[in-house]
Amino acid sequence: MSDQTNTPLPGGYSFQTSARTYPCVVFFKRADDSATTTTATDEISVSETKPSAEPKGRPTPTRKEAEAARKAALKGGPPPGASKKEQRIAARTQAQQDRARAREGMLKGDERYLPARDQGPVRKFVRDYVDSRRTVAEFFVPVAVVVLLLGLMREARLQAFVTLVWLLILVVVAVDTTVMLLKLNSQLKAQWPDKAERKGVNLYAVMRGLQIRRLRVPPPMYKAGGRPVEPKQPK
Structure with missing residues (x-):
């Protein structure tokens, strides 16, 4: 069935339109189907992500064991x-x-890590006193090596000269070391009057003085002349 109507336009014109009715079917989505599909999907996801309860194969550690x-x-x-x-x-x-x-x-000179022969305030004072002086004894080992090498030559005059130089070095080292020990003991007696506290310091000072300065352990804290050694900057 159709009906025609006139639609007026500006200026006195008009045109005819027809209104027709067509049969149609409207489809509606059921809420039950959507809910059922969503529930099934959720169940599958949960079943896939849920870990299986399998045994660990070892007992759980106690609190004492964990601590x-x-x-x-x-x-x-x-x-x-x-x-x-x-x-x-x-x-x-x-x-x-x-x-x-x-x-x-x-x-670093930490007392906790020093050997027993280097521990104590008396031994530290002896080390600092010897290290702050420029002694002849610290050159004894290098000179002795040179003299030994020259003595291997079979030249009579050279051997006589080397022997004379060697004796002269021994005398100079002995005199210089004796003067150092006299001055050292005078200061030690003033600070540590007890003789038991100063036991073995002379031999300790001599052995320290005979070592090459760069090879002394613990390393010197003072340079020759009394200036303190600057600490090394970390890299």
Whole structure:
């Protein structure tokens, strides 16, 4: 069925339009189907992401065991229950770290890492006193090596000259060391009157003076002349 209508336009014109009715079918989506599909999808996702409850194969550590493992890790040792190989590796690593720490402390002059012969305020005073002086004894070892090499030559005059120089060096070293010990002992007696505290300081001072300055351990804290050694800047 159709109906025609006249539609007026400006200026007196008009045109006819027809209104027709067509049969149609409207489709509606059921809410039940959407809900069913969503629920099934959620169930599949949950089943895929949910971990399977499988046994761990080992008992859960107790609180005491966990605390012991944490302390062992902080100390650098093997955890409780470690194999013998792991224990040997951990012990070797710990020993290397201890040696490196002891060497670093000894080079800094830390009393905790010094040998027994270098510990104490008296020995430190002796080291500083010897290191702050320029002595002939510190050149004794290099000169002795040169004299020994020259003495291997079979030239009679050269050997006589080397022998004379060697005796002269010994006399100079002995005199210089004696003067140093006299001055050192006078200062030690003023600060440490007890003779027991000054036991063995003369031999300690002589051995310190005979060493090459750059090879002395612990390293010198003072340069020749009394100026303190500047600390090395970290790289």
